[in-house]
Amino acid sequence: MSSRAIELPTTMSAVAVTGEFPVDDPRCLTDVTVPLPEIGPRDLLVEIQAVSVNPIDTKMRRRSGDALARGEQPVLGYDAAGVVRKVGEDVSRFEIGDRVFYAGSQLRNGTNARFHAVDERIVGHRPTTCSATEAASLPLTALTAWEALFERLGASIDSNGSLLVLGGAGGVPSVMIQLARALTGLTVIATASREESRDWVVEMGAHEVVDHRRNLAPQVLDLEPDGIDLVFTSNSSGHAEELAEIMTPQSHLCLIDDPEDFQIAPFKRKSISIHWESMFTRTVFDTDDVDEQGVILDRIAGMVDDGRLIPTVGETxxxxxxxxxxxxxSEIERGHVTGKIVVRI
Known part of the structure; x- marks a missing residue:
């Protein structure tokens, strides 16, 4: 392929962090005009049609001090759906005009812009049966859920034990529940508290729902007296004793949050394996299997087109x-977001 493209502008609109301000300050994000990104040999230049906003976006906004001190104005955002407008000379999987979706990299400027440059290896072909808005809800959460379930927790098509998904109405749990139902034999128990979130996790496919505002142990052990085999959580702080109580010996726990004081000792007696999942590991360290993320996204797209997985748009x-x-x-920082918030151009 060549790097030829349709006629493109030299500048574009974007949304950047230009100072350290709380989310309720109108200066927390700023509209800017910046040069069009340059692309490398393996890059795509994508015209953005929709993005979704994740908790990590708010964390990166609050952690922009070092970049600001260097005189930079970081453009945030990871999830995106759009159309390829230019390709690098070594690109082999995509052509100009292809519709794509992806979750980006922490090492490059983000997707909150009119155009975005991204390594083709971490990009998927967009599902053909859904809109850009729906597609943008999936990449980061789908990659995280897939890696956590199949690569960290070790689930497979032959798995027939139990899976507990804490905070089931969140973005990653919403996809994990669906993956577990579609691709494994696991019994899926999700936690939720509000009526809206309980209805949501049932729609996602949870077999059972328990209330995480109450003591989990009696609720979970009433459903699974022998305990839980696999646990996924995005809120692990203060829950070690409780989780260790309800998990089976030699079971597996996967977490994606950053607990200030994670207690690992309660899991020793049962030889419970602890896993962390970060979907940015492959891109940050340019691992030998970084292209697996593009493969996973193509599988996700196929599942959407087959009707085995539904996009998780909660608000547009x-x-x-x-x-x-x-x-x-602001909505994400307040909590209680069901599904994903998607911003359409």
Whole structure:
């Protein structure tokens, strides 16, 4: 392939962090005009049609101090759906005009912009049966859920034990529940508290729902007297004793959060394996299998087109601008978001 492309502008609109301000300050994000990204040999230049906003976006906004001190104005955002407008000379999987979706990299500027440059190896062909808005809800959460379930927890098509998914209405849990139901024989128990979130996790496919505002042990052990084989959580702080109590010997726990004081000792007696999952590991360290993320996204797209997985859009906002994205950040920081917040151009 060549690096030829349709006629493109030299600059583009984007939303950047230009100062350290709380989310309720209108200066927390700023509309800027920046040069169009340059692409490398393996890169795609994608015209963005929709992005989704993740908790990590809000964390990166709050952690932009070092970049700001260097005089940079970071553009945030990972999830995106769009159309390929230019390809690098070594690109082999995509052509100009292809519709794609992906979760980006922490080592490059983000997707909160009109155009974005991304390594083709971590990009998937967009599902043909859904909109850009729906597709944008999936990449980061689907990759995290897939890696956590199959690569960290070790689930497979032959798995027939039990899986507990804490905070089941969140973005990653919403996809994990669906993957477990579609691709394994696991009994899926999800936690939720509000009526809305309980209804959501049932729609995602959970066999049973328990209330995480109450003591989990009696609720879970009433459903699975022998204990839980696999546990996934994005909120592990303060739950070590409780989780160790309800898990079976030699079981597996996967977490994706950053607990300030994670207690590992309660898991020793049962020889419980502890796993962390970060979907950015492959891109940050350029691992030998970094292209697996593109493969996974193509599998996810196939599942959507086959009707085995539904996009997890919880709320749609219109307009790629600082005000809209700040509103999305604010909702995430307040908590209780069901599914994903997607911003459509």
């Amino acid at each position: 906002m219109i307009g790629m601008n600082a005000a809209t994205l700040a509103e999305a950040h």
